[in-house]
Amino acid sequence: MKVVVLGCGGSAGVPMVGGEDGGGDWGDCDPSEPRNRRTRSSILLQMDNGEAVLIDTGPDLRAQLLAQRISRFQSIIYTHGHSDHVDGINEVRAVNRVIGQPIKAYGTAEVLAEIEQRFSFVFKPWKPPGFFRAVLEAHPFEIGKETAIGSYAFTFIEQQHGYAGSSGVRCGNFAYSTDVVELSEQSLNVLEGVDTWIVDCFQLTPHVAHAWLDRVMEWRERIKPRRTILTHMGVAMDWASLCAILPDGVEPAYDGLSIDLPDPPRANNQQVA
Ligand SMILES: [Zn+2]
Ligand SMILES: [Zn+2]
Numbered sequence: 001m002k003v004v005v006l007g008c009g010g011s012a013g014v015p016m017v018g019g020e021d022g023g024g025d026w027g028d029c030d031p032s033e034p035r036n037r038r039t040r041s042s043i044l045l046q047m048d049n050g051e052a053v054l055i056d057t058g059p060d061l062r063a064q065l066l067a068q069r070i071s072r073f074q075s076i077i078y079t080h081g082h083s084d085h086v087d088g089i090n091e092v093r094a095v096n097r098v099i100g101q102p103i104k105a106y107g108t109a110e111v112l113a114e115i116e117q118r119f120s121f122v123f124k125p126w127k128p129p130g131f132f133r134a135v136l137e138a139h140p141f142e143i144g145k146e147t148a149i150g151s152y153a154f155t156f157i158e159q160q161h162g163y164a165g166s167s168g169v170r171c172g173n174f175a176y177s178t179d180v181v182e183l184s185e186q187s188l189n190v191l192e193g194v195d196t197w198i199v200d201c202f203q204l205t206p207h208v209a210h211a212w213l214d215r216v217m218e219w220r221e222r223i224k225p226r227r228t229i230l231t232h233m234g235v236a237m238d239w240a241s242l243c244a245i246l247p248d249g250v251e252p253a254y255d256g257l258s259i260d261l262p263d264p265p266r267a268n269n270q271q272v273a
Contacts, residue, residue: 001263002046003174003196006054006064008253009038010202010210010234011084013060027235035239035254039064040084041178041232043198044073045171048263051150053077055169055176061088068256071098075149076136078107079178080166081114089119092134102126102135106149108156108167109140143167144190148267157187162209170194172264175225178232181209183219191223196261198253201230203237220250229253 007013014036015024029036040058047053052073058064065071073095079085092103105112105123116123116138126135141147143158157168157175160182168177168187173195177183180200183191191197199219202210210232211219220228228250230242242252 001048001172001174001261003198003259003261004044004046004068004070005198005229005231005253005255005257005259006042006044006068006070007039007058007060007255008231008233008257009040009255010232011040011082012234013040014038014233014235014237016235025235028241029235029238030240033239035252037255038233039255042085043176044068044070045174047150047152049151051075051152053149053152053171055079056085056178057088057092058084059087061091062094064255065091065094071095073103074099074101075104075106077149077154077167077169078105078111078115079169079176080107080161080164081111081118082164082179085179086115086118089115089122089136090134092122092136093131096131096135102137104139104149105136106139106141106147106154108143111167112138112140141167144186146267151266151268153265153267155190157183157190159183159187164209172262174261174264179210181207181211181215188219188222191219194223194225196227196229196259197223197225198229198231200232201237201252202232202234205236217250225249227251227259229257229259 015026018025039060045053155170159180175194
């Protein structure tokens, strides 16, 4: 499979709206480094059999799909209901039109209910043939229980995200842990053995809702991934400065980063422990 980072920015993106001349608040980020320009956090898993799974539909979704030349996916996983992970949901209509089908939306029952409350029309039954709005089908998952999405097996991980909760995603030896500040022993156990890990690292200093660099390093000691990739980065996270201080095996993401990995296990191919 191929993992494509569509966006790796914090909830306000980089740059944030503002700045002295209104051209953007870059914080500590060098505006001349293209890898510092970050849209809201989202990834796409492109499987070897042609299926694709999007994780989150942030407000930058349309531009992200165009930038990465993506027009097809069959499923979306929602990590949680925050606006920077949901508010591009209407842009899914364009993908409905390309594939000619509703799109399956996976999340905890609580998150799907929250999305339905805000965007009730997206879950109404599809009236073929046209798509005059985004059309999604709700598929609740249970944390910790293996779930088939398309042909592949996924596991969801409980995460603490300040005043909210969120779901981490494990698929084969890849895991995506965005919007997380605390991980229980049980959740760390599920992440053990992961080879490539994309993880929230909003800033360098402690934060109430997001992991910071020292916390990520503590988790990394425990999980021991071969490759750790930082995401959901705010304006304190300058790309070149990070590259200079991070140890081998840890790197900042950038929008458009693409990672080739072995195809994950098929859902109906359960391995005996
Ligand atoms: Zn977020
Ligand atoms: Zn969040």
